Amino acid sequence: MAAAEALLNVRNLKKYFPIRGGIFQRKIGEVRAVDDISFSIRKGETMGLVGESGCGKSTAGRTILRLYEPTAGEIEFDGVNLTELSPEEMRKKRRDLQMVFQDPFASLNPRKTVGQIVEEPLIVHGIGTPKERKERVRELLQVVGLDTYHAERYPHQFSGGQRQRVGIARALAVHPRLIIADEPVSALDVSIQSQVINLMEDLQEQFGLTYLFIAHDLSVVRHISDRVGVMYLGRLVELADSDELYDEPLHPYTKALLSAVPIPEPDAKRERIILSGDLPSPTDPPAGCAFHTRCPEAMDICREVRPSFQDQGGGHFVACHLMTK
Amino acid sequence: MQKSSSEVAQKPTDPTNPKLDKEQRKGKSPFQLAYRRFVKNRMAVVGLILLTIIVLISVFAPLLTSHDPLESDMYNIEAPPSDEHILGTDDMGRDVYARLLYGGRISLLIGLLTMIFTVLIGAVLGAIAGYYGKWIDTLIMRFTDIMLTFPFLLFVLFLISVLEETSVTVLIVALALTSWPTTARIVRGVFLSLREQEFVLSARAIGGSDSRLIFRHMIPNALAPIIVNATLLMAVTISAESALSFLGFGVPQPTPTWGNMLTNAMNIRVLSDQPWLWIPPGVMIVLAVLAINFIGDGLRDAFDTKMSDNK
Numbered sequence: 001m002a003a004a005e006a007l008l009n010v011r012n013l014k015k016y017f018p019i020r021g022g023i024f025q026r027k028i029g030e031v032r033a034v035d036d037i038s039f040s041i042r043k044g045e046t047m048g049l050v051g052e053s054g055c056g057k058s059t060a061g062r063t064i065l066r067l068y069e070p071t072a073g074e075i076e077f078d079g080v081n082l083t084e085l086s087p088e089e090m091r092k093k094r095r096d097l098q099m100v101f102q103d104p105f106a107s108l109n110p111r112k113t114v115g116q117i118v119e120e121p122l123i124v125h126g127i128g129t130p131k132e133r134k135e136r137v138r139e140l141l142q143v144v145g146l147d148t149y150h151a152e153r154y155p156h157q158f159s160g161g162q163r164q165r166v167g168i169a170r171a172l173a174v175h176p177r178l179i180i181a182d183e184p185v186s187a188l189d190v191s192i193q194s195q196v197i198n199l200m201e202d203l204q205e206q207f208g209l210t211y212l213f214i215a216h217d218l219s220v221v222r223h224i225s226d227r228v229g230v231m232y233l234g235r236l237v238e239l240a241d242s243d244e245l246y247d248e249p250l251h252p253y254t255k256a257l258l259s260a261v262p263i264p265e266p267d268a269k270r271e272r273i274i275l276s277g278d279l280p281s282p283t284d285p286p287a288g289c290a291f292h293t294r295c296p297e298a299m300d301i302c303r304e305v306r307p308s309f310q311d312q313g314g315g316h317f318v319a320c321h322l323m324t325k
Numbered sequence: 326m327q328k329s330s331s332e333v334a335q336k337p338t339d340p341t342n343p344k345l346d347k348e349q350r351k352g353k354s355p356f357q358l359a360y361r362r363f364v365k366n367r368m369a370v371v372g373l374i375l376l377t378i379i380v381l382i383s384v385f386a387p388l389l390t391s392h393d394p395l396e397s398d399m400y401n402i403e404a405p406p407s408d409e410h411i412l413g414t415d416d417m418g419r420d421v422y423a424r425l426l427y428g429g430r431i432s433l434l435i436g437l438l439t440m441i442f443t444v445l446i447g448a449v450l451g452a453i454a455g456y457y458g459k460w461i462d463t464l465i466m467r468f469t470d471i472m473l474t475f476p477f478l479l480f481v482l483f484l485i486s487v488l489e490e491t492s493v494t495v496l497i498v499a500l501a502l503t504s505w506p507t508t509a510r511i512v513r514g515v516f517l518s519l520r521e522q523e524f525v526l527s528a529r530a531i532g533g534s535d536s537r538l539i540f541r542h543m544i545p546n547a548l549a550p551i552i553v554n555a556t557l558l559m560a561v562t563i564s565a566e567s568a569l570s571f572l573g574f575g576v577p578q579p580t581p582t583w584g585n586m587l588t589n590a591m592n593i594r595v596l597s598d599q600p601w602l603w604i605p606p607g608v609m610i611v612l613a614v615l616a617i618n619f620i621g622d623g624l625r626d627a628f629d630t631k632m633s634d635n636k
Contacts, residue, residue, distance in 0.1 A: 025463070067526055094532035111545045112353055121531040127499035154354055170531065 006040040007210050008064070008178060013037050013073035014104060015056075015063045019283065030213050031310045033059040035234035035290075036073070039317075041178070044206065046211040050218060050257070052279060056234040058102070061180045064091055065097055065213070077178070098171035102183040104163035107291055108155040114141070114166050115151030121173040132133065140169040142204075146176030161192035161220050165199065172203065180212045185220060185309065197224055218261050227315075230254050233290040234282055236309060240316040250318045252295050289321065298321060359549070362627040369623020375616035379609070383429030392420035394581045396426040399519035406601050413601040417579075424606050430612070435497055435582075436563040442501035443562075445557045447508025454545075455516025456508070456539055466513065469506040477503045478568070485574050493576055496569065500562055511554050515547040549628035552612060556621035561616045567610050583610050 015034040018027045033056040041047045049057045059081060062068050064075055066082060067316050075082040077097065098121075101107035115137050122133045138148040144165040155163055164184060171299055183198065185193040189221040201224060203209060215221045221228055222242055232251065238251040248272050249255045256273040278295045286293050292302035302320050309319040346400040353361075363369055382389060392410070406413045412421040454465040481499045485491050519525055520543070528542045564581075569575040570584025571591075578585060583606040589595045590603035 055583070062526075065530055067530060091532045091534060094530065099527065099530040100521045103523055107527045109524045109528070109542055109546070113354075120528070123536065124532045124534075154357070157353075167527070170527070172530070266403055 005043060007012070007078055008041040008212070009074070009076040010040065010064060011038050011061060011074040011076070013060065013075065014071040015059055015068055016071045028281050030221070032234050032285055033058075033060070034063055035282075035285065037231070037234075037236045039229055039236060039239055041210055041212060044204075044208055045226040046213055049212060049214045049229040049231060050216060050221050050223035050228060051231035053216065054279065055231045056282070057216075057231050058182050060231070061099070061182045062267060063098055065094070065180060067099075092125070095121075096177045096178050097175045098174065098176040099165070100171050100179060100184045101165050103187050104160050104167055105155075109162055110155055112151055112154075113151060114146075114155065114158070116210050116272055117155070117166060118151070118169045118173055121170060125174055127174065136173065139168075140173055143172065145168045145195075152181040155300060160188050161194075162195060164192075164196050168196075168199065168203070170190070172207070175224055176209070177185045178210045178212065180214070182214045183216065184213075184215060186215060190304070193220065199244055200224065218246075218258065230257065233280060233285055235290055235319065236317070237291065238316075238318050239309075244314070244316055248311060250316065251291075251320050252297050252321060252322070253291050257297075268319075289319070331358060356521060359624075359627040363623050366623040368619045369627075371548075372619025372623065375612060376620060377427060379594040379613050380433060381618065382426055384432055386423070386426035386430065390417075390420065390423045391421035394419060394423040395579050396420075403599060405599070408607055411413065412605050413599070415586075416595075416600055419579075419581075421586075421601060423603060424581035425583075425609060428583050428586055428606065429609065429613075430494060431576060431580060431582040432566055432584065432610075433577075435493060435500070435566045436559040436613075436617075438497045439500040439504070439562045440555050440559040443504045443508055443558055444551060446501065446507040448512045448544075448551055450505070451509040451512025451514075452516050452539060452544065455513040456520060456535075456543070462513070465509070469509050472503070472506040473510075475503065477565075477611070481565075482572075482574055483567060491574060491577055493580075496566065496575060500565060504558060504562070508551070508554055511550055512547060515533055515550055516543060519543045519546055533597065539546075549624075553621055553625045553628065556624055557618060559607075560617040564610065564614050564618070583613075 013034055014032075014036055016030040016032050019029040019031065020026065021028045035056070037060060039047070049060065050059045059068065063070050064082075066075075066085075070083055073083070077093075080093070082090065082093065098276065108114075112120075115134075116135045119133050120138055122136060124130055127133070128136060137151055141148055141150055146162060146165055146169070150158075150162075155166070158166065164187075167184075184200070185196050188196060197220065200211070204211060211224070213221060213224055225242045227240065228242045228245045229236050230245070230251065231237065234251050238245065240250075240252045245254065246258060249258055252273075256275050259271060259273040273296065275294045275296075280290065282295055286303075287306075288304045289295070289298075289302040289307050292298040295302065299321060305321070307319045307321045307324070310323065311315050311317050312323055348587040358537050377551055390411075399418050401407075401410060403412050403416055404410055404414045404418075410420050412424065412425065414420055415424070450465050450469070454462040480503050484499045484502070485495060488495055524537060528538050533542070566575055566582065567584035567587060571584075571587045573588065575584050576582045587603055587608040587610075589599075590607075595602050
């Protein structure tokens with residue numbers, strides 16, 4: 001797997017949202033939602049992206065698709081730098097990059113039938129005749145485990161899990177190569193979560209898809225991901241193969257995060273790392289390492305110098321001064 | 326291809342199941358659901374029936390009276406209701422019943438056309454402001470604010486006195502120019518919230534163009550508040566037309582409208598001795614405005630999905 005070439009290369013991606021105020025709506029500050037992240041995803045793999053609420057993982061996903069214009073950085077998809085494409089070129093490029101959204105109740109247009117929703121990407125990209133498209137919609141609905149007659153129904157007649165299947169069918173319609181799944185299961189019941197995740201895994205195998213899987217549920221991410229990146233306050237703090245990350249986390253934040261995952265064994269003994277303090281505001285992130293305000297092992301250097309994101313061997317990246325002591 | 330996914334699929338219902346008839350399989354669109362809620366609303370249905378009757382008697386006025394609304398019957402000036410003139414005649418000997426029916430045409434036409442123009446101007450400006458945001462939004466909305474600060478009646482009186490003569494067209498333009506800002510604000514507000522909805526974002530993610538986003542995704546979802554606003558606007562316009570005509574700034578005589586038929590009531594003698602001249606148009610205005618308001622309220626409730634179905 002390590003030999004496979006990269007499909008997506010993200011370099012120094014930043015997304016700052018301006019805060020405006022005053023009478024003239026001057027810029028009075030900015031939210032550093034995504035603050036200089038770099039990673040790559042190989043063809044056919046699933047990369048997980050985890051972090052607390054508000055750490056910028058969803059923003060990162062949306063910025064990669066240029067649903068938000070990046071403030072700085074490069075997004076190289078299959079050799080093409082997406083940030084340099086004109087809006088029209090980008091619109092056409094979207095055929096290769098699709099997205100599955102978090103909230104299945106909000107991501108489907110309530111005034112369209114499921115058939116129209118799934119068909120829309122095909123229309124937008126001018127694929128097939130109306131008859132062929134209808135046929136493809138039926139096929140897609142079956143692929144995601146819905147019935148063909150569901151095409152005539154409206155989203156409000158479906159359950160959350162079914163709607164998420166519709167969202168997946170829509171993303172699959174144009175044979176994309178990369179699917180960014182933004183917390184696709186966090187709005188669903190646990191029993192439905194596994195169904196949707198299994199479906200996504202099956203589809204990956206069937207169509208050779210590459211996933212960027214954004215979630216805050218660590219066990220879900222471990223299950224589906226080949227590699228996992230951990231974000232904190234807009235920055236990637238650790239990135240490694242998923243087994244390695246879960247077994248041997250290096251960054252203090254990852255350790256704390258993993259210690260919070262419940263173990264389904266009542267007698268299991270383990271150390272629970274409890275972080276003190278609150279998440280700092282991304283409008284005014286701490287100097288140096290963003291995590292130093294809450295880090296149990298913070299040193300002087302952490303307060304001054306931002307640690308670089310370095311490979312500790314075997315593709316295990318960490319941004320922490322403890323590693324470079 | 327199906328094999329792997331059918332394992333994880335929920336047990337699919339048999340599409341050939343006879344119990345599942347076509348009606349059940351086919352979904353009900355939000356508009357169909359709204360229609361059902363509307364029909365259950367008694368006041369709204371009464372309003373709709375009333376308005377339909379008013380529209381029908383105005384449209385088919387020639388069939389309901391043999392009198393010309395402009396023709397004077399010199400032998401019967403200011404005649405009280407009789408077999409010949411059901412609602413009497415006015416000071417020029419014109420048949421009040423005929424004028425009432427034909428007057429409805431003008432009053433309703435003004436209401437309808439003004440509503441259409443207002444919604445067109447307001448919806449387009451509001452949609453542009455809400456969708457593009459930033460300086461475009463600021464520009465359009467500040468202009469809207471300025472328009473809103475003009476007192477409506479004063480603005481219309483000013484416009485009409487500048488143009489010196491009034492006609493139905495002038496009146497429609499004047500009314501539309503003064504009433505679009507409210508619509509623009511409503512549409513902009515709806516667009517601002519729609520813009521952040523995930524389904525709009527998802528339409529962009531699949532590669533939809535700006536115009537596709539606006540016309541296929543956002544406008545259909547903004548339609549409900551626009552329709553409600555438009556309906557209520559029509560009621561306001563009809564009463565505004567009456568008010569202007571009553572003041573003598575509306576549609577000029579001899580063209581009958583409900584508003585300028587009321588002008589007679591300015592005369593104290595008419596007011597006390599000849600009620601057939603002003604009661605009928607007054608009643609028609611009240612009924613039309615009331616009916617439209619009931620319909621508007623009914624539509625608002627019907628489109629409001631937060632209301633329970635069985636109310």
